[in-house]
Each structure stands twice: as structure tokens, then as C-alpha cells.
Amino acid sequence: MAHEPGRSPAHDSAGRAPDDQRGVLYPRRLPEFHRIGPPPGLDHAVAWFWIPEWALPPGEESRQEILPFPACNLVVEPGRATIVGPPTTRSERVLTGSGWAVGALLRPASVPALGIDAVALRDAVRPLDDLELLRAVTAAMSDAARDGDARRDSAAAALAAWIRDRVPAPPHGSTAALANALADAIADPAITRVAELEPRLHTSTRTLQRIAERCFGVPLHAMIRRRRLQEAAARLREDPEATISRLASELGYADHAHFTTDFTALLGMPPSDYRKRLQDRVGAVAGRHHGRP
Template sequence: MDEDRRGILYPHRLPELHRLAPPPRLTHAVRWFWIPEWALPAGEESHQELLPFPACNVVVEASGVTAVGPTTRASERVLTGTGWAVGALLRPAAVPALVPDPAACRDGERAVRDPELLAEVTSAMTHRAAAGSVRRNRAVAVLSAWLLERVPDAGADGALANELAEALADPEVTRVDQLPAMLHASTRTLQRLAERFFGLSLHSMIRRRRLQEGALRLREDAGLGIAALASELGYADHAHFTSDFRALLGVTPSAYRARARARIDDGDGDGDAPGGSREAAPPDRA
């Protein structure tokens, strides 16, 4: 399972969303571009609940441009009416140039005042005569050019930070002491990179990935025991896993599985989003 779907807590609620690859010159800086679009009937809401892997994004919406910091908890966004967003999921190498202090931006965002970027992306996304794929490609081209002007080449530290992100996404990595041998760097060096390029500790990111994996397994395997899952994820016991899961998601593993496997949760008022799902909900948007 791709990591972009691990953090989607209730997949049946997804809006239409498209994921586009970055141009070759930007692969060191952007993992992918994500573009959700929705058109909900009057009075209807779609609740998007996410537990994304902690990363930074640059997001353009009709209301403005923001640089979004890493998240430390599950998040929710309520969609209404008609709308869109164009986001760039940043690789760690791009973070110092765009989110210079990611730790200060945890669970938050800061405005990026660039009227020209906002106007050009908005024009691309709202061009009525253009087909959907044309609109999205134009918007991504605009945002790509903007990023290329601002993000330098990765450099040695940035390249290692990108490798660290890949290692942290590996389900086999359950402890910090596994990382030095994988990346040929000391624990202290990796901790320093985590602070500068992620704004979070190595331990917290491994914990997040394990809980993402746990949520995924709970959704997809109705017969999997909680104790067996805890063991697979590297937890010492059922109680420790349950405590971590509830602290981050607000519900126990058993309660989450019951909710996630129901097509429509009691009282949440939303079901399948109009237009179906193309990919995943905004993967790292706080």
C-alpha cells in the first residue's frame, strides 16, 4: 500500500482528487502535486479526516497561498459547496527554502503573499472552456515554475534528508537505532536533519508511521486481532499500542475499526463524495 493512502482515515468520504508527478527538475523538492475538487449539494458537508505522515506543503486555494507545516495529530477539514486546491507535497530538501523553521509551524500554516501566483493558479483552475486535465496541468505548471525559482538543488544534507524520509516510510523501520546503518550516518546527524528538515523528532515520525500502518490494517482486515497487530508494529504490548492510538486519533483501535468499516458513520452526514475518488484525499494537508 502506498504511503499516501495510509493516512486516510475514512476513505469512503474522499472527494475527487488527482495526483500529478513533478517535472524532472523538481523531483528533489516535490513528491507530488495533489488537486482535490468538489461540488457538494447545498447544505451537505464532507468531513475529511487525515493522519498524514508529517511533511510540509505549499497550497494554493481561492482564498490564498499558504505554507503548511508538519502535523503532530490527526486533523479534520470540512468541505462544503464547490471548491478546489492545488498543493505541492514537499520533500524535505525543499523545506528550508519554503518553511525555514518547520518546528515553529507544527500543526499550523503561514500565509505566502504572492498575488501573481494566486491569480495565475486561480485562472488555470477556473478556466471554464478547458478540460479538467488541461486546467490541472496548467495549474501545476504555474506552481512548478514558482517552486523552481525558490528551491535550490538539494545539496548533501538535503539529499540525505530525502533518503531519511524514504527510510522512515518503510514499515520495517520500528526503532531509531535501525536508521544509522541504513543511511550510513550517525544518530546525532540524523536527529539534526530531522530538526532542520522535518521539524519533528525521529521517534515521533516512526511512531506516526506505525500508527498509520495500524489504521490501514484495521480498515482492511476485519479478523486481525489488536494484540497481533500491536506485535507486528513493534509494540511491546496491546495496551501500549492502544494508548498511542487513542492519543493520536481520539478513539481506541476497536472503535476506529468499527467506524472505518461502516460506509456512513452515524450522524456524520456524509457518504461517498460526488464524482468518486481518483486517488487519495489531500495526503499531508493539515
């Protein structure tokens, strides 16, 4: 979703802007989905707030497949609040009926401040026992007197206030500040190997490895590989002329065989099959638009 006028831009935990859908494997399947940048003074803690809403007819479902960058999220949805740990694989969720969620994609500096053990929480969810936060966000999303933007802004503001009270701006040179700088460096497509981070950040690789474990929950090489594969999936969606060999070379792989192996291990299919699936879905959508079954 494009960034809305008047809302502050932000970057995700890989240093990207909130309108970047690189980790969404099938963007056409998304329900109504909104991203809101953090308020001034909170971009050290939150990359953006994300709010999906859906109302599907009986018997219909929407299958969401995401290849997210390893990061933690704070999520409020009807009846519960949770901390969602860093994913190590692609994630999938099937939406049915109606619902909503209000999430905050956390910057790495938030992880130690909120007492999150990122390694222990890999691919896992931890309940967040805060009834006041749950009530505030639920009340905002359920306020029928407000239009959609006002409801979502109010819900994001409630979540932002909760985070602001718990995650101070990190001092320059602190581990938390370096963790955010590391996320921004990894977002640079020019970074294809761990060894390239040390001169960029003027910090030893060993120190960066420790920060990665503590604030991201995954090793440095895994983060770089995830960013490269997110980029690969986006290029396969957007550039029909991009060959597998060319993509492998541009993303820093020694050859297309290594690229295909990594892509298949994470997405469950080789890049050629992913591209074909995208084309099949586009054709199916076009067929429905022209009255064909």
C-alpha cells in the same frame, strides 16, 4: 486515487507512491481528489501535487479526517496561498459549498530552501505573499475552455515552476539530500526504532535528530510512530482478519496495550472503535444504495 497513465510516479515525504491513501482515515468520504506526480527533475523537491475539488448541495457537508505524515505543504486556493506546517496530530476539515485547492506536498529538502522554520510552523499556517503565483494557479483552475485534467495539469505546472525556481537539486551528501534519504528510510516498515536508522544511513543519530528538527519539524521517534500508526489504520481498514495483538506485534510494539495507547492518543479512539466506525459507515452506505434510510 490511482496513478494516471503518463504521469510520473513520486513518493511522499515518507517515501510512498502518490496513489497511497494510508493517511486518509475515511477514504469513502473523499471529494473528487487528484494526485499528480512531479515533473522530471523536481522529485527532490515535491512528493506530489494534490488537487481536491468539490461542489456540495446546500446544507450538505463532507468531513475530511486525515492522519498525515509530518511534512510541509504549499497550498493555493481561491483568494490565498499558504505554507502549511507539519501536523503533529490528525487533522480535520469540513467542506461545504464548492471549492478547490492545489497543493504541493514538499519533500524535506524543500523546507530549508524555502526558508521554512518547520518547528515554528508545527500545526500552523503561514501566508505566502506571492500574487503572481496565486493568479497563475487560479487562472488555470478557472479556465472553463479546458477539461478537468488539462486545468489541473496547468495548475500543477504553475506551482511546479514556482518551486523549481527556488529549490535546486541538493548535492550528494548535503543535509538536504540526507533529509530526503531519511524520509525514504522511515517509510520502510522494517524501521521501527530510531536506533535502526544510523546503520541504514551511515550517519550518527545525533545528526539525524538535527536534520529531523530542521527539515521535518518533529523528532525522529514521532515520525516513526506516525508511520506505524498510518500503517495500522490502513490495515484495520483493509484486513478484517487482523487482530489488535497481531498488528501490535507486526508494527514493532512490545504489546497491544502500548499500541492501543499510541493509537488512541493520536486518533482519539482505540483501534477497536476505529474499526467499528469503519464498519458502521460501510453499512450506512450500503443501506442507502439499497434504498434504506
